[in-house]
Amino acid sequence: MADSRLTAYRYLVGAQVRSQAQYRASFAVDVTGSVLFGVLDIVSVVVLFRVTPTLGGFDFAEVFLMTALAGCAFATADLVVGNVERLRQYERSGLFDALLVRPLSSLAQLMAMDVATRRVGRVAFGVVMLVLAAANAPVEFTPARLALLAVTPIAGAMIFGAVFVATATVAFWWIESGEIANGLTYGGLNFTQYPITIYGVLFRRLFAYAVGFAFVAYYPTLVLLDRSDPLGAPALLGYASPAVAVVAAAAAGLMWRTGVRHYRSTGS
Amino acid sequence: MPSRSREETTVQASYPTESRASSRRAYLALAAAAFQRYATYRQAMVAAVVTNSVFGFLRFAVMLAVIETGARAVAGYDEPQLATFVWAGQGLIGVVLLWALPEFAERIRTGDVITDLLRPIDPVWQLLAADLGRAGYAVLTRFVVPVVVGALAFDLYAPRRPITYALFAWSMLLATIVCFGCRYLVNAAAYWLLDVRGPQTAWTLTSGIFGGLYFPVWFFPDAVAIGLIVATPFPSVIQIPLDILVERGSPTEQLGLLGVQAGWVVVLLALCRWVQKRGERKLVIQGG
Numbered sequence: 001m002a003d004s005r006l007t008a009y010r011y012l013v014g015a016q017v018r019s020q021a022q023y024r025a026s027f028a029v030d031v032t033g034s035v036l037f038g039v040l041d042i043v044s045v046v047v048l049f050r051v052t053p054t055l056g057g058f059d060f061a062e063v064f065l066m067t068a069l070a071g072c073a074f075a076t077a078d079l080v081v082g083n084v085e086r087l088r089q090y091e092r093s094g095l096f097d098a099l100l101v102r103p104l105s106s107l108a109q110l111m112a113m114d115v116a117t118r119r120v121g122r123v124a125f126g127v128v129m130l131v132l133a134a135a136n137a138p139v140e141f142t143p144a145r146l147a148l149l150a151v152t153p154i155a156g157a158m159i160f161g162a163v164f165v166a167t168a169t170v171a172f173w174w175i176e177s178g179e180i181a182n183g184l185t186y187g188g189l190n191f192t193q194y195p196i197t198i199y200g201v202l203f204r205r206l207f208a209y210a211v212g213f214a215f216v217a218y219y220p221t222l223v224l225l226d227r228s229d230p231l232g233a234p235a236l237l238g239y240a241s242p243a244v245a246v247v248a249a250a251a252a253g254l255m256w257r258t259g260v261r262h263y264r265s266t267g268s
Numbered sequence: 269m270p271s272r273s274r275e276e277t278t279v280q281a282s283y284p285t286e287s288r289a290s291s292r293r294a295y296l297a298l299a300a301a302a303f304q305r306y307a308t309y310r311q312a313m314v315a316a317v318v319t320n321s322v323f324g325f326l327r328f329a330v331m332l333a334v335i336e337t338g339a340r341a342v343a344g345y346d347e348p349q350l351a352t353f354v355w356a357g358q359g360l361i362g363v364v365l366l367w368a369l370p371e372f373a374e375r376i377r378t379g380d381v382i383t384d385l386l387r388p389i390d391p392v393w394q395l396l397a398a399d400l401g402r403a404g405y406a407v408l409t410r411f412v413v414p415v416v417v418g419a420l421a422f423d424l425y426a427p428r429r430p431i432t433y434a435l436f437a438w439s440m441l442l443a444t445i446v447c448f449g450c451r452y453l454v455n456a457a458a459y460w461l462l463d464v465r466g467p468q469t470a471w472t473l474t475s476g477i478f479g480g481l482y483f484p485v486w487f488f489p490d491a492v493a494i495g496l497i498v499a500t501p502f503p504s505v506i507q508i509p510l511d512i513l514v515e516r517g518s519p520t521e522q523l524g525l526l527g528v529q530a531g532w533v534v535v536l537l538a539l540c541r542w543v544q545k546r547g548e549r550k551l552v553i554q555g556g
Contacts, residue, residue: 026463033469040477047487051342052334177317183322190326200331203325 010102020117030118034075036070038125041071041193056197057230061137065224068133069217070192071125073156079123080163085181088171097265103248107165107256120184126153139224148220151242156192156216158245162252163188163211169252172259175266184211192216197230212248215241291389302401316362317413323357324414327482328422334491343486348425349514353452353484355418357510362410363403364447364505365439366475370468373447373458379553392540396448403444425514432515439509442529443535449536450475456540459547474500480507497528501536 020195021027045067049060058066087110099106134149167181188207191199196208196218208214215237222229223238306313331350334342345353361367372395375381384391418424427433454467461467476482479502485493497503508525511517517525 023463026465029466029469033466034472036469036473040473043477044482047483048330050489051487055330056333127278158315174311176309176311176315178312179319180315183319187319187322187326190323194330194333199329200325205328 003118005104009108009112013115014111016113017117022149027118031121034119034121035125038071038075038122038129041067041189042129042259045166047194057099058195061133062221062225062227065133065137065139066195066217066221067193068126068130069152069156069221070189072123072130072153073192073216074160074189075119075122075126075158076153077160077164079116079119080157081111081114081164082119082185083116084110084164084168085185086114087168088177090176091171091175091266094266096263100260100263106260107253134224137225140226145224148239152217152220155241155245159212159216159241160185160188162245162248164256165252169255169259172263188213188216192218214245215244216252286314294389295393298394298397299401299404302398303405306405308400313409315539317410318475320358320361320410320414320419324355324418325421327358327381328354328418331483341459343484344516345484345486345514346425349516351418352423352425352514353510355414355422355424356411356513357481357506358414358418360413360440360443360506360509361481363406364444365399365402365406365451366447366481367472368451368477370455370458370464371463372452372455373468374454376458376547376551377462381551382553387549390541390544392452392537392544395452396445396537399448400441400444407440427513427515429515429519431519432512432522435519435526436509436513439512439526439529442526442533443505445533446501446529446536447475449533449540450505452540453536453543456543456547459543459550472480475502475505478502479505480510484510501532 033169042064044064045060049056049063055063084107087096090099090110096106099109101262127254130149130153139145146248163184164181167184170181172175188211192209192213194216196204199207204214219229219238220241221235221238223235229237328351331354332347335350340346366518372381375384377520381391384394386393415424427436450471454464454471457464457467478485478496478500485496485503485507488496497507508529512525513524517520
């Protein structure tokens with residue numbers, strides 16, 4: 001049973017990937033575009049450091065590491081679940097109803113159908129930047145830190161993925177919610193690129209702690225750099241990202257279920 | 269509708285206008301209709317201003333961090349000026365409609381564009397009139413809300429010279445037309461490409477980073493900044509109106525910046541009309 005379900009998902013993803021790669025020129029343009037969005041984040045940081053020596057108490061190499069971690073995590077989440085933000089359109093067009101009558105999870109189907117293959121460009125670029133940033137920053141590598149460096153982007157991707165799903169569920173209650181989810185998804189990327197020390201108290205509580213964005217890049221970077229938190233948090237928090245990611249994913253899954261149960265088809 | 273498609277393909281675009289007065293009425297009607305259309309999308313407007321305001325907090329936090337490293341001013345802006353730059357910028361996004369869905373490209377792809385071409389007025393002016401009507405509504409809503417939010421949370425720079433308000437109003441109008449022109453050209457690429465995702469992505473990237481949205485272009489080396497302002501249309505959309513608003517430079521310099529924008533308006537609109545003419549020759553409507 002579980003096996004046949006997996007085959008079904010594999011077919012869905014395979015069909016998507018093949019169809020997206022069908023128009024080679026368009027696909028190449030899309031992949032390039034996706035890489036350039038990654039470049040943009042890095043360029044922004046470089047330009048900011050042209051006019052300032054430090055940002056929130058961190059120098060370029062340190063912020064660059066945070067930006068790279070955040071970029072990697074975001075790009076991966078965007079590749080896998082980014083298109084869930086189209087839920088609004090699917091509700092309006094009735095496609096979501098079609099998903100619900102199939103004997104598979106609605107969320108997993110959406111993820112399989114909407115995998116944005118072109119975004120693989122940004123992920124690849126993100127990984128390259130992360131390697132560069134880690135080599136450039138004053139990190140003393142131990143096995144624990146190496147493991148942390150490898151796990152953090154995955155945990156971060158889970159946190160971003162949870163945010164993508166959770167914000168998309170808003171559409172179950174409010175179809176005309178427009179780009180409001182972007183404030184947390186793309187806004188989250190913006191937030192996690194920089195040390196949380198630069199934000200005001202209210203914003204920090206909301207984004208860094210309540211949503212968990214501090215665990216995407218900030219706390220793990222502190223451990224990698226062997227720095228103490230200027231805000232006084234214990235150093236061990238840097239290793240807590242996977243746990244936070246699991247909690248975030250569970251919360252997002254719960255929101256999704258509640259949303260689906262609440263869902264009333266728009267009819268035709 | 270389908271039965272008419274054959275004749276529609278042969279429509280020649282020579283917009284015979286009855287008289288100037290009647291076409292002026294038509295443009296005013298189009299603008300008024302667009303104003304009303306956007307006034308009915310209230311929920312979308314609320315969603316947009318909330319999002320713009322969230323990004324206002326995020327962007328200004330970064331600017332504040334740059335300032336707080338000791339320098340009292342950065343790239344010629346002090347703290348209140350940067351606050352106004354960020355928050356008015358977040359409002360301006362909605363007025364110029366920096367990121368619009370490629371609606372017109374979709375009309376070209378599906379062939380719906382034929383109804384635009386059948387009207388006895390130029391499609392570029394039609395769309396411009398509608399866009400200005402939309403922008404008029406956006407000034408009252410999408411511009412005002414982020415500025416008020418910013419003013420409540422931070423110390424914003426209010427222009428010292430009364431004339432600045434008038435200059436800014438003109439600058440905002442010119443910025444809207446420049447942005448319209450750029451978006452139009454992106455959409456018109458559909459005459460040749462059908463799928464405009466590539467040009468659309470290029471516009472989103474370049475307008476954000478070279479237009480002064482993510483950070484003032486003066487964060488680049490001066491020569492680069494000046495080159496961008498004069499030789500590319502991007503700063504005319506966000507950077508120039510904001511520089512005028514925060515009174516970076518004398519009234520003469522403000523007028524000079526308005527001149528740069530006006531120059532781009534002329535260049536872009538001429539380009540739009542030329543591209544439209546070429547595009548119409550290329551256009552094939554599939555009968556059906």
